[in-house]
Amino acid sequence: MAEQQTWQWSSRTAVLAHESESIFYGVLKRFMDICLSTALIILLFPLLLVIALLIKLDSPGPVIFTQERAGAKRQRLGRQRVWVVQNFPFYKFRSMVRDADSSLHEAYIKDFVEGRTQPSPESGGKYKLINDPRVTTVGRFLRMFSLDELPQLFNVLKGDMSLVGPRPVPTYEVAGYSARHHNRFAALPGITGWWQVKGRCQVSFEEMIRMDVDYIRQASLWFDLKILFLTIPAVLFRRGAE
Secondary structure, X not given: OOOOEEEEEOOOOEEEEEOOOOXXXXXXXXXXXXXXXXXXXXXXXXXXXXXXXXXXXXXOOOXXXXXXXXXXXXXXEOOEEEEEEEEEEEEEEOOEOOOOOOHHHHHHHHHHHOOOOOOEHHHOOEOOOOOOOOEOHHHHHHXXXXXXXXXXXXXXXHOOOEEEOOOOEEHHHHOXXXXXXXXXXXXXXXXXXXXXXXXXXXXXXXXXXXXXXXXXXXXXXXXXXXXXXXXXXXXXXXXXXX
């Protein structure tokens, strides 16, 4: 999959030509996304309400944090199917104080992309921003078990995301990408993925890109199911989580 790729640039989007992707796999993947995300929303609805209440009691501000993130959607350009990189509203449970300044995270991401960050003992050997003063008490617990990610099930239902795929990233991260880094956008972004279950916050930026591209090249329904099952112990044992 994704063996032959070429980039075409415009002023606002990057378009990745994609020669060998299976339409059948794409249809099955979307069907699985709709069925599983709907089932999970119904099953977890009481938990979603409890989390929303705890957030409101813990600190002032909205329950849901919305951020513009970069992902890709498959479109048809003439006779060719392509991936178009575009921004979309990304949902999370709010885990920080209201109107938190993003400059601290932006500076860290810039260093991470440019290879200037190193894992430290304070972070447990992870590539991660630690002791972030913006994170609330409830937010710290939500991040510990990745519960802040649950509203992205609605992103999946909308079609902006999939259950499995490369992680959607803030627009200020994409600003530091070189052309080859954009190869990770040759798939619908996911809630979980190969990097999340195998290398989350434990590998460098370049290794993260390689893992995302490896997923794209190997993508299949069985591989997606494998990643979904591996996500369960990754969440329970808090691999890479704060």
